[in-house]
Amino acid sequence: MSSPVDPSPQTNSNEVLTIENVIATLSTLLARLPSYKDSVPQCSSSNNNNRGSSDINNGNTTMITATTTDNNSGSSNLNNNTNTTTTDNISGSSYLNNNINNSDSLDDEYRITLSQFDKLQKDLDQIKDAFSKLKNFEHDADGPGGPIKKLKCCLDDITKVVVEAPNDSFPNKEVQDKLSAIMKDALKLKLKLNFPLWRPKKFSTNSDVHRYSLPSNGSDGEVDELRGLHMSHKFLSTSVFTEFQEVFTDLDTRLKLCLLSFVVLPANVVVKRRLLINWWVGESLLDPPATEKKTAEDIAVEILTELEVKGFIEPVKKRHKQDADRFKMKHLVHCVVIMLAQEAQLLHYDSNGNPTVKSLRCNRACLVKAEGGTSKQVLAPNLDLEELHTILNVNEPFPDLRFEWSAKMKRDNIVDWFSKMKNIKVLYLGRWKNSDQHSIEGQSSDQHHRVKKGSLKNHIEVESTEFLQGLQNMKCLRLLSLQGISRINELPNSIGKLTNLKILDLKACHNLEAIPDGIALLKKLSHLDISECYLLDGMPKGLASLSELQVLKGFVIGNVESDTDDNHQGLPQQFLGGMCFPQKRDSCTLEDLIGFKKLSKLSINTSSMDFPTRKELQDLSKLEVLQKLTIAWRDSGVKPTIAPRKLNRLLAMRRNIDPLELPTKLEKLELKCFPHTTKPDWLIPGKLQSLKKLYIRGGKLNNLMQYRERSVMWKVEILRLKYLETFIMDWNELQSSFPELIFLENVGCPKLTSCPCDEFGVWLKH
Numbered sequence: 001m002s003s004p005v006d007p008s009p010q011t012n013s014n015e016v017l018t019i020e021n022v023i024a025t026l027s028t029l030l031a032r033l034p035s036y037k038d039s040v041p042q043c044s045s046s047n048n049n050n051r052g053s054s055d056i057n058n059g060n061t062t063m064i065t066a067t068t069t070d071n072n073s074g075s076s077n078l079n080n081n082t083n084t085t086t087t088d089n090i091s092g093s094s095y096l097n098n099n100i101n102n103s104d105s106l107d108d109e110y111r112i113t114l115s116q117f118d119k120l121q122k123d124l125d126q127i128k129d130a131f132s133k134l135k136n137f138e139h140d141a142d143g144p145g146g147p148i149k150k151l152k153c154c155l156d157d158i159t160k161v162v163v164e165a166p167n168d169s170f171p172n173k174e175v176q177d178k179l180s181a182i183m184k185d186a187l188k189l190k191l192k193l194n195f196p197l198w199r200p201k202k203f204s205t206n207s208d209v210h211r212y213s214l215p216s217n218g219s220d221g222e223v224d225e226l227r228g229l230h231m232s233h234k235f236l237s238t239s240v241f242t243e244f245q246e247v248f249t250d251l252d253t254r255l256k257l258c259l260l261s262f263v264v265l266p267a268n269v270v271v272k273r274r275l276l277i278n279w280w281v282g283e284s285l286l287d288p289p290a291t292e293k294k295t296a297e298d299i300a301v302e303i304l305t306e307l308e309v310k311g312f313i314e315p316v317k318k319r320h321k322q323d324a325d326r327f328k329m330k331h332l333v334h335c336v337v338i339m340l341a342q343e344a345q346l347l348h349y350d351s352n353g354n355p356t357v358k359s360l361r362c363n364r365a366c367l368v369k370a371e372g373g374t375s376k377q378v379l380a381p382n383l384d385l386e387e388l389h390t391i392l393n394v395n396e397p398f399p400d401l402r403f404e405w406s407a408k409m410k411r412d413n414i415v416d417w418f419s420k421m422k423n424i425k426v427l428y429l430g431r432w433k434n435s436d437q438h439s440i441e442g443q444s445s446d447q448h449h450r451v452k453k454g455s456l457k458n459h460i461e462v463e464s465t466e467f468l469q470g471l472q473n474m475k476c477l478r479l480l481s482l483q484g485i486s487r488i489n490e491l492p493n494s495i496g497k498l499t500n501l502k503i504l505d506l507k508a509c510h511n512l513e514a515i516p517d518g519i520a521l522l523k524k525l526s527h528l529d530i531s532e533c534y535l536l537d538g539m540p541k542g543l544a545s546l547s548e549l550q551v552l553k554g555f556v557i558g559n560v561e562s563d564t565d566d567n568h569q570g571l572p573q574q575f576l577g578g579m580c581f582p583q584k585r586d587s588c589t590l591e592d593l594i595g596f597k598k599l600s601k602l603s604i605n606t607s608s609m610d611f612p613t614r615k616e617l618q619d620l621s622k623l624e625v626l627q628k629l630t631i632a633w634r635d636s637g638v639k640p641t642i643a644p645r646k647l648n649r650l651l652a653m654r655r656n657i658d659p660l661e662l663p664t665k666l667e668k669l670e671l672k673c674f675p676h677t678t679k680p681d682w683l684i685p686g687k688l689q690s691l692k693k694l695y696i697r698g699g700k701l702n703n704l705m706q707y708r709e710r711s712v713m714w715k716v717e718i719l720r721l722k723y724l725e726t727f728i729m730d731w732n733e734l735q736s737s738f739p740e741l742i743f744l745e746n747v748g749c750p751k752l753t754s755c756p757c758d759e760f761g762v763w764l765k766h
Contacts, residue, residue: 019135026128033121154182235335244336247310254285258303259312260341262327264366264392265432267334270316273325275432276300278503278527282426282479283390312337319760363389367396367429379406385420392428393460399429399485400462418470425476430483430505433458461486472497481505483529489513496521507553508532520545530554531603538587550598553630557590557606557616590619599623603630609675617660617682626663632672633699661687668692674699677726686712695720702726706737714738723748731755741765 158178165171235241251259258280265271277300280286286296304327307313312333315324329337341347347364365379365388379391379402393399400414407417421427465488471477472494480501482488489511496518504522506512507529515530520542528546530536531554538556593599602623604611611633612620620629660682662669667690674680677700685691685706694716701724706713716738721727722745731754735741742765746757757763 019131022131023128023135026124026131030121030124030128033117033124151182154178158182236339240332241336241339244311244333245340247312248337248340251310255303255306256344256346257283258285259307259337260347260364262313262329263334263337263341263347264364265394267331268328270326270328270434271432272434273300273304273327276304276327278479278481278505279392279426279428281502282428284425284478319762363387365391367391367393367399367402369395369397379403385417386422388421388424390426390428391421391424392426393430393432397460398462399460400464400467403467414467415469418467419473421470422473423476424474426479427474427477428479428481429460430481430485431458431460431508432481432483458484459486460484462488465490465492468492469494471495474498475500477501479503479505482509484508487511491516493518495519498522499524501525503527504529506530506533510534512536515540515543517542519543522546524548526598527551528553530556531605541586541588541592543588544592544595547595548598549596551601552593552596552599553601553603555593555602555604556587557604557608557611558587590616594619594622596623598625600625601628602626603632603670605632605634607634609633612682614660617662621661621663623663625665627665628668629662629666630670630672633675634673664688664690666691668695670695670697671699671701672697674701676700677702679704685714685716689715691716693718693720695722696724697722699724700726703729703733704737705729705733713740715740717741718743720745721747721749721752724752725750727752729753 158175161171161174161178248256248259258276261276261279262271277286277297280300280303281296286299288294288296288299304313308315308327313327313329316326316328317324318326338347367379396402403418404414407414410417462485469492471480471492475497477498478500480498480503483505484507486509488509490513491506493516495516499521501522502524504519504525504527508531510533512530512533513535515536517540519525519540523546525546526548528549528551533554536554536556537558593602611631620626661684662682664687666688669688669691674696679701683704692715694714697720714737717740719734719738719741725748727749728751730752734744734752734755744755744757744763745761746752746755746763747761755763
């Protein structure tokens with residue numbers, strides 16, 4: 001047997017304990033552990049026999065577990081009457097019971113000792129890791145540009161303002177702004193300081209609370225899994241919880257309700273600002289006072305900014321974007337807000353972390369996929385359907401089956417059951433997560449579209465649209481979203497009875513073949529999204545009566561039937577052999593939209609290669625408040641005709657008499673799959689002096705050179721060029737045409753040469 005080893009390194013009792021000393025001591029201990037472990041003898045039979053006889057005499061069952069750093073998930077329980085064999089399989093190791101001769105196995109006492117050494121090594125590794133994180137935090141916090149330095153600078157600024165302020169005029173607003181900034185930095189510092197070293201004990205498997213743990217890298221103190229933390233009473237005593245509790249208490253009711261939107265959705269998930277705005281508009285949380293000129297978007301920005309400043313959410317910026325249009329709530333904050341919401345009886349979560357309806361004060365119901373994948377769950381079993389204000393589909397792939405089962409439990413048919421939701425304001429059944437599952441990236445008009453097929457994880461479909469007949473009684477409904485739901489080929493005409501509907505989201509309903517005429521009765525509709533509904537061949541004429549529309553996405557313009565040849569079943573001659581939908585004579589046209597005095601955003605899908613014609617340009621120019629315009633040409637499958645060149649000659653002849661142009665207040669223009677090689681005459685920089693963003697994606701355009709009016713240059717600041725295989729310009733020509741450019745994205749444009757772009761195809765002006 002080896003000689004005993006000194007169990008600990010010698011330390012000076014007068015030495016000042018520092019983080020470096022602790023890390024050094026732990027490193028020394030960890031370095032010596034293998035030698036300690038090797039000094040343990042592999043056999044001590046007398047001790048083993050005594051232990052075994054004692055266990056037998058006492059009638060006790062001894063369970064011995066060997067843990068390893070690789071896998072310790074499969075150790076089995078022992079009992080006195082079970083025969084087991086020792087194997088080399090680490091994940092399924094078992095031990096001989098007291099009735100089997102264990103002379104060929106390693107000594108049990110030896111195993112226990114090794115197990116304790118392994119556990120000690122694991123614990124010391126974790127402690128050392130925690131102190132290393134603390135050391136890194138100390139360096140980052142107090143280093144140049146660190147939060148400690150920032151806090152000191154902010155305090156110095158406030159001191160200077162206060163000291164220099166005149167006695168009769170104290171700058172309250174300036175001090176308040178500085179205090180808000182310093183409070184935000186202080187809160188972030190407290191979160192970093194508390195959480196990376198705070199590790200609650202894991203609960204036993206018998207507990208209702210699920211296990212949770214810190215990530216192995218610990219880079220930002222974020223947790224990978226915190227399911228069940230909202231049920232832990234120990235968490236209530238942490239400074240993290242009490243800090244947020246104080247801030248939450250000071251929020252007004254509207255801010256609290258907006259904040260709860262984030263905890264209805266999963267933690268750490270990225271949420272688009274548009275989703276939140278639509279949701280809050282639906283719940284009447286963004287209705288501006290009659291005396292103010294603020295829009296719903298303005299109020300939403302204020303709310304999101306305040307929640308960000310108070311540390312509840314954080315912005316998520318897409319690469320090279322100046323402004324964030326996405327947000328997320330981190331796991332830890334998510335758990336805090338869940339507990340606060342439950343305390344206020346505004347929300348309830350089950351032990352699996354799923355939102356449920358439990359009290360009358362909670363009028364939001366969520367469709368959450370069951371663990372077993374079944375839809376046989378009752379929606380809001382303890383709540384009268386008339387009390388519901390919001391239904392949000394979190395991740396249920398078959399919402400109609402869920403409704404059908406709920407109706408069956410109440411012995412109702414699905415239409416009658418659905419009709420009982422008379423006071424519902426938000427019915428969000430569609431997809432809300434970001435997904436590229438169905439996105440189409442046009443490379444050029446003479447090639448097939450490239451479809452990026454993503455995961456089907458977010459797939460939603462219905463077996464039948466019968467339940468939508470129940471919409472007719474939802475007179476309070478303000479938001480209806482069926483986004484991305486498959487197998488919806490039509491909507492009931494009774495949708496016109498939703499007289500308070502403000503937002504209708506039908507995006508990516510790929511089976512939708514027509515918009516019902518009843519839509520003409522939705523006089524309060526402000527947002528209509530029918531983009532990516534590729535089977536639509538026209539717009540109902542009644543659309544022209546929706547004068548409150550501010551956003552219209554997916555407006556379809558086909559080829560007018562009067563231009564077709566009767567011998568070819570209504571298809572235009574130049575499109576024979578291609579996929580092209582003729583436009584019906586009674587379809588809504590751009591001329592019908594001239595009365596839309598609030599329309600600021602419009603996207604158009606067209607199968608006409610002649611679009612926009614002279615008449616259509618005249619109609620577009622009359623949309624006086626339009627700020628954002630997108631035009632997407634469908635691939636007809638044939639080469640361009642000469643009609644556009646004839647049109648350009650006609651336009652050139654009439655330019656001095658009747659100049660044609662796009663709306664002059666346009667700030668953003670996006671062209672997708674432009675079917676011609678030359679720049680159209682309506683793309684005139686001199687007439688688009690407000691244009692700051694120009695995006696061109698796919699198509700045959702070969703340049704953006706200015707051949708006429710060379711003295712008038714583009715005012716565009718952000719230019720995105722994608723998948724333009726025939727686009728020929730060099731960097732000097734591009735800079736000459738766009739002297740105010742500050743951002744360029746060049747993706748899939750091989751003939752756009754000499755651009756100083758980075759690996760992502762991006763150039764930024766410094």
